[in-house]
Amino acid sequence: MEPLIPPTDLDLQVAIGPLRLANPVMTASGTFGYGAEFANLVDLNRLGAMVVKGISLEPRPGNPPPRIVETSCGMLNAIGLENVGVKRFINQKMPFLRTCLSRVIVNILGDSIEEYAFLAHELSGVAGIDALEINISCPNVKKGGVAFGTVPEMAAAVTQAVKRETDLPVIVKLSPNVTDIVAMAQAVEQSGADAVSLINTLIGMAIDARTRRPRLANIIGGLSGPAIKPIALRMVWQVASTVSIPVIGIGGIGTAEDAIEFLLAGATAVQIGTANFYNPGATEQILTGIEHYLRQQGETSIRAIIGSLRLGV
Amino acid sequence: MSEYQENSVVESIERLADALYRLTLHAPCIAAAAKPGQFIMAACGHSLDPLLRRPFSIHQAATSGTIQLLFKVIGRGTNLLSELRPGQSLSLLGPLGHGFQLPPSGPLCLIGGGIGIAPLFFLATKWLQQPRPPESCVVLLGSRTAEEIRQLATDFSELGCLVGTATDDGSLGHHGLVSDLLPPFLSDLKQVCTCGPTAMMAAIAGLCRDTAVPCETSLESHMACGLGACLGCAIPGADGHYKHVCKHGPVFNAEEVAWSR
Numbered sequence: 001m002e003p004l005i006p007p008t009d010l011d012l013q014v015a016i017g018p019l020r021l022a023n024p025v026m027t028a029s030g031t032f033g034y035g036a037e038f039a040n041l042v043d044l045n046r047l048g049a050m051v052v053k054g055i056s057l058e059p060r061p062g063n064p065p066p067r068i069v070e071t072s073c074g075m076l077n078a079i080g081l082e083n084v085g086v087k088r089f090i091n092q093k094m095p096f097l098r099t100c101l102s103r104v105i106v107n108i109l110g111d112s113i114e115e116y117a118f119l120a121h122e123l124s125g126v127a128g129i130d131a132l133e134i135n136i137s138c139p140n141v142k143k144g145g146v147a148f149g150t151v152p153e154m155a156a157a158v159t160q161a162v163k164r165e166t167d168l169p170v171i172v173k174l175s176p177n178v179t180d181i182v183a184m185a186q187a188v189e190q191s192g193a194d195a196v197s198l199i200n201t202l203i204g205m206a207i208d209a210r211t212r213r214p215r216l217a218n219i220i221g222g223l224s225g226p227a228i229k230p231i232a233l234r235m236v237w238q239v240a241s242t243v244s245i246p247v248i249g250i251g252g253i254g255t256a257e258d259a260i261e262f263l264l265a266g267a268t269a270v271q272i273g274t275a276n277f278y279n280p281g282a283t284e285q286i287l288t289g290i291e292h293y294l295r296q297q298g299e300t301s302i303r304a305i306i307g308s309l310r311l312g313v
Numbered sequence: 314m315s316e317y318q319e320n321s322v323v324e325s326i327e328r329l330a331d332a333l334y335r336l337t338l339h340a341p342c343i344a345a346a347a348k349p350g351q352f353i354m355a356a357c358g359h360s361l362d363p364l365l366r367r368p369f370s371i372h373q374a375a376t377s378g379t380i381q382l383l384f385k386v387i388g389r390g391t392n393l394l395s396e397l398r399p400g401q402s403l404s405l406l407g408p409l410g411h412g413f414q415l416p417p418s419g420p421l422c423l424i425g426g427g428i429g430i431a432p433l434f435f436l437a438t439k440w441l442q443q444p445r446p447p448e449s450c451v452v453l454l455g456s457r458t459a460e461e462i463r464q465l466a467t468d469f470s471e472l473g474c475l476v477g478t479a480t481d482d483g484s485l486g487h488h489g490l491v492s493d494l495l496p497p498f499l500s501d502l503k504q505v506c507t508c509g510p511t512a513m514m515a516a517i518a519g520l521c522r523d524t525a526v527p528c529e530t531s532l533e534s535h536m537a538c539g540l541g542a543c544l545g546c547a548i549p550g551a552d553g554h555y556k557h558v559c560k561h562g563p564v565f566n567a568e569e570v571a572w573s574r
Contacts, residue, residue, distance in 0.1 A: 030543075031538075031542060031543065032542055033540070033541055033542035037538075037540045037541045037542045038540065038542070040315055040316045041316060041317075041318055041406075041540075053542075053544075061554065061555055062544060062547060063547075064547075064549075065534065065546075065547050065548060065555075066534075066535060067544070067545045067547055068535055068536070068537055068543065068545035070363060070364055070365050070535075072362055073361045073362045073364055074364060075364060075365060075537060077537075077543070077545060079543070079544045082544050082547070082555070225361075225364055226361045226364070254361070274364075274537075277365060277366075277537040277538040277542070277543055278356065278364055278365050278366055278537075279318075279356075280318055280406065280538075280540065281318055
C-alpha cells in the first residue's frame with residue numbers, strides 16, 4: 001500500500017528540554033565510538049543525535065581482558081570506561097563531529113563531584129557540542145566508592161555541580177541498579193536536570209563452568225541488549241509517568257517496533273546501543289521504520305505517539 | 314578504507330575435516346576491497362540468540378567476487394555457520410582491521426597453527442601473484458592431527474609454496490611443534506607472518522627477535538562490533554597500553570605485543 005502521508009510531510013522533531021532534535025533516534029554512549037567509527041556504514045547526518053563514548057578528565061586505559069562476553073540475547077561488558085580523556089577528545093575527535101549535521105551529546109564521567117564539574121566547564125565552550133549527558137553509574141572514589149547513581153542525594157549533588165558550570169542542556173543517565181529509579185529521577189529533576197536517559201546496563205555475571213572461572217576479568221559487568229528491554233521499558237514508563245522533564249529511553253532497542261514501544265511508554269527520544277554492534281545499520285533502519293509506523297497509524301507528528309500508551313478498557 | 318554491511322550468498326560449503334569447514338560466499342564489495350590479514354564479522358543465524366557477530370579472517374578473496382572463510386565448529390555461532398547451504402544468505406561486515414604488511418622481496422615464511430592457517434592462504438595467493446620461486450614462500454602448518462591440514466597443505470603446494478607440516482600426534486610431517494620447523498629457514502628470511510595459538514606465536518616471535526627477522530602476527534579476541542566502538546577486544550601492548558585487535562590489528566608487528574601475559 002502506498003503511504004498516505006509522504007515522508008517529507010512527517011514531523012519527527014522532538015525537544016529534549018531546550019535541545020531540538022530532527023528526530024528521536026540517538027546512539028547510546030559507548031556503542032558508537034566517537035561517530036567516525038561508523039561513518040562508512042551509517043549516514044551520520046540522519047541521526048537525531050550521537051552520544052559519544054564517556055569522557056573523563058584524564059585518559060583511562062580500561063580493564064584487563066576479557067572485557068566482554070555474550071549471554072542469552074545480550075552481552076556483558078566490563079570495558080572499564082576506556083577513553084581518550086577530555087583534552088584529546090576536544091582536539092582529535094570534535095573536528096570530525098563538527099562536520100556532522102546530527103546533534104553531538106558528550107557523555108561525561110568522573111570519580112568526584114569536582115571532576116564532573118570541571119568536565120562540564122571544559123566542554124561548555126567547545127563549538128559543536130549540543131548537550132552533556134552525565135554518567136552517574138561511576139563509583140564516588142572520595143565517598144568510599146558508592147556509585148553516584150545509587151544514592152539520590154549524590155546524584156542530585158552531581159547534577160547541581162554540572163548545571164552550575166554549564167549552559168548546555170544536561171541529561172542525567174540513570175542506573176537501573178537501584179531500589180527505586182523513580183526516586184533517582186525525581187532527585188535529579190529537582191536539581192535542574194533538563195532530561196533523564198535510562199537505563200544504563202544492569203550489573204550481571206557469567207561463569208565458565210568448565211574452568212570454574214568468571215568469564216570477565218572484572219568478574220562482574222553490565223548487561224545490555226534485547227535481554228534487558230522489558231526491564232528498561234517498565235522503568236521508562238514508571239519514570240515518564242512521574243517526572244515532567246523529557247525521558248530518553250534506552251535498553252535493548254534493536255528494531256523500530258522496540259523504539260516505538262518506548263515512545264508509547266512516554267520516552268521523548270530513544271538511544272540505540274548494543275544493536276549498533278550486531279547491526280551497524282540499526283539506527284537508520286529504526287528511523288525508517290518509525291516513519292512507516294506513523295504513516296500506518298495516520299499520524300503526521302512523532303509527538304502524537306509519545307506517551308500515548310492506552311490503559312484500561 | 315571502505316567497510317560494507319553486505320548480504321552475501323553461500324556458493325558452497327565444504328567439510329575439510331571432522332569439524333573444519335570452508336565456506337565460499339558471493340560478496341563482491343568485500344571481495345574487491347579485502348586485503349590479506351583483514352577479517353569480516355558474520356551474523357551467524359537469524360535470531361537474537363546468539364546476538365553478536367563472529368569475527369573470521371578472510372581465507373581467500375577472488376576478483377570474481379567471492380570470499381572464503383575457513384572455520385572450525387567450536388560453539389553455537391560456528392555450528393550455525395556449518396549448517397549453511399548454497400543459496401542461503403549470510404550478513405557480513407567488512408573488510409575490517411589492519412592486514413599484513415609485506416616486504417618488497419622474499420623469502421617469506423608463513424606459519425599457521427590450527428584454524429590460524431585461515432588468513433595465510435589469502436596472503437600466499439597475493440604474494441605469489443608475482444612470479445616467484447617456491448623458496449620465496451615457505452609455509453609451515455601445524456595441527457593436532459593430519460586430518461586437519463592435509464587438504465590445506467595440498468592447496469598451498471598447488472599455489473606454488475614450499476610446504477612443511479607438523480602434527481601433535483605425528484600423523485603428518487614433524488612430530489611436535491610447528492615452531493620447531495622454523496630455525497633452519499631463519500637466516501635467509503626477510504619476514505615471518507604467523508597466525509595461531511598465542512603460545513605458538515609467542516615462541517615464533519621470540520625466535521624472530523633473536524635473529525632480527527621482522528615478524529607479523531595475527532591475533533584474535535572476542536569482540537562485539539569489529540569497528541573500534543565496543544573496545545571489547547583489548548590486548549596488552551608492549552608499550553604498556555592496551556591495543557584493540559579490531560582496529561590496531563588483527564595483524565600486529567610482534568614487537569608491539571606483550572607476549573608474556
